Amino acid sequence: MVLLLAARSRSPWRLGGSLRLFVGDDWAEDHHDVEVMDASGGRLARARLPEGVAGMARLHAIIGDLVGEDADEVEVIVGIETDRGPWVGALIAAGYTVMAVNPLQASRFRDRLGVSGAKSDAGDAHVLADMVRTHAHELRTVAGDSARAEAVKVVARMHKTMIWERTRQTQRLRHALRDYFPAALVAFEDLDAPDTLELLAKAPTPAQAARLTVAQISAALKRARRKDVADKAARVRAALRCEHLGQPDVVTEAYAASVQALLAVLTVLNAQIKALNGQVDAHFGQHPAAEIILSQPGLGSVLGARVLAEFGDDPHRYASAKARKNYAGTSPITRASGKKKVALARFVHNDRLIDALTTQAQPALLWSQGARAYYDRHRARGAGHNAALRQLANRLVGILHGCLKTGTHYDEATAWRGPAQPSAA
CATH class of the missing domain: 3.30.420 (Nucleotidyltransferase; domain 5)
Known part of the structure; x- marks a missing residue:
């Protein structure tokens, strides 16, 4: 009423x-x-x-x-x-x-x-x-984001959610194998890889795995497009035949049934992540800002789509580069009381955005001399790796803001001139 x-x-x-x-x-x-x-x-x-x-x-x-x-x-x-x-x-x-x-x-x-x-x-x-x-x-x-930006957000977020879910399921698989089949952890480096999933599904118990032949292992590696198939097959076979502590047969069978369920879930997740990857590429590629975002160091189509999705494309949302940095959570916060003043990292932030931006900063060190010099400058001042990487991510957000505001592509000389350059000393 x-x-x-x-x-x-x-x-x-x-x-x-x-x-x-x-x-x-x-x-x-x-x-x-x-x-x-x-x-x-x-x-x-x-x-x-x-x-x-x-x-x-x-x-x-x-x-x-x-x-x-x-x-x-x-x-x-x-x-x-x-x-x-x-x-x-x-x-x-x-x-x-x-x-x-x-x-x-x-x-x-x-x-x-x-x-x-x-x-x-x-x-x-x-x-x-x-x-x-x-x-x-x-x-x-x-924000008044466009429908195309909203579409990018939907597929980019689900793609990342699926990846996080795959990580969770992989950790569950790792814990189960450690409890009853530790040889599998020695034999397989990537538990969510297609060849690992195929071989574990075929032989989920230590006894079955010990009976796998080199030909069976090699066939799985070839289907997964692995290199050095012969050497890897021999190494996997040797690891699976090593002696390890185990569980009683009835317990092993129970674990094997549980692992089979996890393997099925991981197989589906791999397929859906691959399918969503194509959707992310397609939607992001149609956005007008895609070329500007892709011109930034360290950003590819998937990571660029995540950055666009979380920032949005409303041109009036961020009044300044500082406002965009504050929203991103890369800029520090200051706590001052009396004579004490400290700068701390922001712990309240958009988890998806900060994950994308810090992920961008790592490859940017390889692709941009300016980014490398900026990172090294903070390291020389005593900052740890994570702190320096966060400062670099903050700087890259400012550069992205300027490029989007002016509608220009990234330029190495323009982005790192002036105060961004390390001193000659």
Whole structure:
């Protein structure tokens, strides 16, 4: 049931003295608790709306009932703890200004309004409405990324998710083999490689593996396009026939059944990762900024797609290179108290983006003399490898920002001239 606390015939700015309406939207999987607030903090409406078209229509009706005939003069600002999905897209399409609020921010803001620890969905909607009313200037507006950038984000994120999942399943396989079949860990270096999966599926127990012939092992290596097949086959066969501690037969059979399940999962993951890799290439290659991103040192199509996906392509989202660096999480934070002042790495960041940027920095050391000199300069000052690599990633974000702003490709001389160059000493 919708509760309207303002007379239907009156305009919101006459009630609150403002040309703005502030909406807090606490979302769940099947419903949204919303509260509409005026500029003075007065509650104009509160409702629980169903997810989907019906709920969005009711929200529009509530807003329309409040603004009356002055809809074109009113700005509606919505605070919600997400920046994606059909509901957010519909809010933006309706012309509302949507602020993506970090759940941690909302939690801390809630503590300012009360110390009892009480929490409810309706109360969270009130907190979000009050946040966008008083702190809209400090919150992030949901970026207006293009549909093509959104498509890149969808496939790039799923591709990376599949890789992370493969790593998890590979670790499970490693732990199982260590418990009953340690010879396999000596014989096979890459547990998620096609030849390893094929041979383990054919011989999941130590006794079966010891009976594998050189011809069988060589055939699997050839299908996986390995080099030095003869030497590798002999080495694998020797490792599988070495004596190791084992488990009773009944336990070994149980482990073998478990390993067979893991091998099937890894085989499917490998196939889907390969398929998604093609999708990432296809979508990223069609984006207008692809050539500029690919011109950056250390970025290929997959890594470049991840960087584009997480930064987005809204040209107005980052006012400066510093803003992009802060969002990336590569720039340090400063803690100062009295005479003590320290610079620390940011631990609250977009995990996918920071992973892509630090991954870029490593090969950039080989492909860019400027990047190498910049890294060496920080190492000479006493920074560790990870700290120096993070500083390099931060610098590369600034370079990327400049290239995207000006629409120019990366140029080694331009990127590292001036302060970026190490001193002659």
